Amino acid sequence: MTGADLAILALDVAGYVLILTLVALGLAIIFGLLRVISMAHGEFLMLGAYLVLVVEGAGGSFWLGLALAGPAVALVGLLVEAVVIRRVYRRLLDTILATWGVSLVIRQAVTLVFGPASHSIDLPVDAAVAFPGFEYPVYRLFIMALSLALVGATAWLFFATRFGLAARAVIADRDMAACLGYDTRAFDRATFAYGSALAGVAGAAMAPLISVDPQMGVGFLVPAFLSVLVGGLGSIAGPLAGAGTLGAIDGLVARALSPVWAQVAVLAIAVVLIRLFPKGLLGRRGRSP
Amino acid sequence: MLECRDLTAGYGGGVVLEGLSLAVGRGEAVGVLGRNGVGKTTLLRVIMGLLPLAGGEVRLDGLPIHRVPTHARARAGLAYVPQGRGLFGELSVADNLRLADLARPGIDDALGLFSTLAERRDARADALSGGQQQQLAIARALRTRPTCLLLDEPSEGVQPSVVSDLADTLRARVAETGLAVVLVEQNADLALRLCDRLVFLEAGAVAETIPAEAARRDPALIDARLGL
Numbered sequence: 001m002t003g004a005d006l007a008i009l010a011l012d013v014a015g016y017v018l019i020l021t022l023v024a025l026g027l028a029i030i031f032g033l034l035r036v037i038s039m040a041h042g043e044f045l046m047l048g049a050y051l052v053l054v055v056e057g058a059g060g061s062f063w064l065g066l067a068l069a070g071p072a073v074a075l076v077g078l079l080v081e082a083v084v085i086r087r088v089y090r091r092l093l094d095t096i097l098a099t100w101g102v103s104l105v106i107r108q109a110v111t112l113v114f115g116p117a118s119h120s121i122d123l124p125v126d127a128a129v130a131f132p133g134f135e136y137p138v139y140r141l142f143i144m145a146l147s148l149a150l151v152g153a154t155a156w157l158f159f160a161t162r163f164g165l166a167a168r169a170v171i172a173d174r175d176m177a178a179c180l181g182y183d184t185r186a187f188d189r190a191t192f193a194y195g196s197a198l199a200g201v202a203g204a205a206m207a208p209l210i211s212v213d214p215q216m217g218v219g220f221l222v223p224a225f226l227s228v229l230v231g232g233l234g235s236i237a238g239p240l241a242g243a244g245t246l247g248a249i250d251g252l253v254a255r256a257l258s259p260v261w262a263q264v265a266v267l268a269i270a271v272v273l274i275r276l277f278p279k280g281l282l283g284r285r286g287r288s289p
Numbered sequence: 290m291l292e293c294r295d296l297t298a299g300y301g302g303g304v305v306l307e308g309l310s311l312a313v314g315r316g317e318a319v320g321v322l323g324r325n326g327v328g329k330t331t332l333l334r335v336i337m338g339l340l341p342l343a344g345g346e347v348r349l350d351g352l353p354i355h356r357v358p359t360h361a362r363a364r365a366g367l368a369y370v371p372q373g374r375g376l377f378g379e380l381s382v383a384d385n386l387r388l389a390d391l392a393r394p395g396i397d398d399a400l401g402l403f404s405t406l407a408e409r410r411d412a413r414a415d416a417l418s419g420g421q422q423q424q425l426a427i428a429r430a431l432r433t434r435p436t437c438l439l440l441d442e443p444s445e446g447v448q449p450s451v452v453s454d455l456a457d458t459l460r461a462r463v464a465e466t467g468l469a470v471v472l473v474e475q476n477a478d479l480a481l482r483l484c485d486r487l488v489f490l491e492a493g494a495v496a497e498t499i500p501a502e503a504a505r506r507d508p509a510l511i512d513a514r515l516g517l
Contacts, residue, residue: 162391165384165387169377172378172379172380173375175339175375176371176377177388178338178360178363179337179339179359179363179368179371179375180363180389180429180433181360181363181364181433183358183360185358
């Protein structure tokens with residue numbers, strides 16, 4: 001393997017890690033604030049990708065689809081929260097079952113409307129950036145920058161704004177936050193919508209790089225869950241650490257052996273890490289679910 | 290100011306409050322005393338909306354508030370310092386105070402209530418001593434500019450000098466702003482220092498009300514009613 005091959009591999013892995021972080025972050029925020037394990041998170045990612053498909057089909061540009069993916073999936077998240085999630089709060093197992101049901105409904109609805117076949121979306125930018133000894137697609141670099149910006153914006157939102165301070169208070173003690181005048185239901189809605197929107201943006205951004213089909217969310221849901229478990233809850237850095245660890249293993253083993261062995265390695269190492277660090281690599285002590 | 294009429298509430302199938310009625314006027318501090326399990330904490334939780342009411346009504350300034358959620362009651366003027374203080378332990382003293390009113394810049398007014406808080410404004414709330422934590426909880430509650438303050442055993446685990454400090458601060462606030470206070474206590478010392486009236490609960494209802502002044506003159510009145 002040459003130096004150029006190594007650099008390309010490193011950039012590929014970094015891109016996957018950052019997208020995975022975005023998806024895992026949405027899951028972690030929803031679980032952290034609402035104690036809801038959202039099995040529909042992969043479907044929100046899938047909806048983001050299909051939104052790009054719809055917008056392009058209607059004559060709009062990819063970029064318009066990408067811009068609309070967050071707000072549109074946030075609206076779907078609001079609807080799901082209002083119709084389903086709010087009825088099962090504080091019942092962890094029920095949230096898993098309910099969101100699994102939501103994921104089936106979304107998947108089947110998309111299959112009914114668009115069919116089970118996969119669709120492809122053209123790369124919006126064909127150009128490549130020249131590095132010493134190799135070239136790398138501009139669009140993949142754009143995805144990395146977008147993911148970094150969204151992870152940074154999320155960190156800013158939760159740790160440097162009034163909303164974030166209030167959200168952390170709601171996470172720590174809902175009753176006491178309500179006693180200080182905070183409408184915790186409004187935080188529930190906003191959090192579920194925001195976490196869902198992150199998945200939607202990730203799906204839209206990845207749409208030109210992977211096949212868009214009703215099953216595509218599952219491929220991200222499992223590694224995103226493992227990233228949250230491995231990295232730990234309670235900080236933005238937790239999902240990032242989890243996604244970084246598992247994404248790197250996945251990329252390296254897939255390149256060295258095969259994608260199948262990569263899945264095996266990711267699962268095995270995740271099991272070992274969760275056994276060694278039950279609260280995650282960067283997990284904090286917090287409320288148990 | 291605060292009126293509770295025929296309150297009935299409990300946990301699961303068990304009834305804890307059974308037809309309890311209590312009124313607290315503007316600028317009045319009422320101590321609610323009673324043995325364990327008579328419904329003191331339940332009363333405050335019901336008033337704050339943290340526990341559903343099976344019957345009766347709660348009014349604040351004449352308006353019924355028993356059907357609105359907790360956050361709306363807080364915005365209407367109720368403040369609550371629960372047993373255990375309800376601080377956000379991982380947040381700093383300053384952030385705990387900011388949370389009381391995010392729209393209002395500056396926390397010097399709240400820090401000024403208790404000198405030790407100003408010295409420890411950047412410390413995590415869970416790193417404070419028991420007395421400092423209670424001061425912080427009360428300063429945070431007062432920063433919401435309540436018209437009625439509900440206090441659940443604020444003297445628990447707090448040394449006597451701090452209890453005295455709390456009483457002075459609250460007494461001054463009651464006199465200056467007309468704040469109404471409902472103080473639930475097992476330990477009568479703070480109630481005697483702060484309150485105008487003492488209400489004794491038994492079996493989920495008010496058994497007797499006496500002027501605090503009478504109990505200050507003859508503390509045996511309290512012992513007799515608490516069965517001490």
